[in-house]
Amino acid sequence: MKLNLIRGDKYLCAEIGGDIDHHTAMQIRMRLDGEIERTMPQMLILDMSGVEFCDSSGIGLILGRQRLMQSMGGNLTVKNPSDTARKLITLAGLSYLIINRQPEKKGDNKNG
């Protein structure tokens, strides 16, 4: 499990890598919640581009962070879930949280 936290002006981006299961979700939750409570972002972005495995513990992680963000008047989005994670998110009725950005394949063509 890898967790890289990027703090922006009013947002916090959590780049999650590796496996999300019951074991790693507990570790991610502890680190992430500490940062959320400390920086109080308006938007939490869970970037799942680097996630190699995800089970329903990932859904628990999303739901729990959504509750936390809502309690502070903020929002949450999920970025780039894998096919399996997307199936799970859809199963949980949470597909509205996904911002759909496919990884760019042709070199570095990011403007803005």
Added chain:
Amino acid sequence: MAKKEYVNYFKLSIPALSRNESYARAAVAAFAAQLDPTIEEINDIKAAVSEAVTNCIVHAYSDPSGIIDITARLYDSGIYIKIRDKGCGIADIQQAMTPLYTSSPDSERAGLGFAVMESFTDRLRVSSAVGRGTTVIMEKNIGKKAVL
């Protein structure tokens, strides 16, 4: 599938430690690789096994010294996976299998474990006795060759 002879099998017993979740799903997935599954089929198997094993760790046993027994059998057309614990058992299986129901809302469980097992495999059977344990049997077609 179950009526035919299986071509290979393995048995694995592990203590109910959360760090064994990744080992259990990797072991079953590596075994299933003998049937040349697609990446999606492998991912489905890993997720389903992970859910069943996590249930043993989170719900069945209050003590990590409890043992989880995993049996997998390979058939020409798919895999049979049995995951058994001797933990607390489930009083109401139907309720436990209801999507979004969880008996431990405080621990951030989504209540989707059985829903994932059901939708990611082709057959799911759950039997349980309170105080004696729970057995989950899943079957997954691989290669879409034959119906089970």
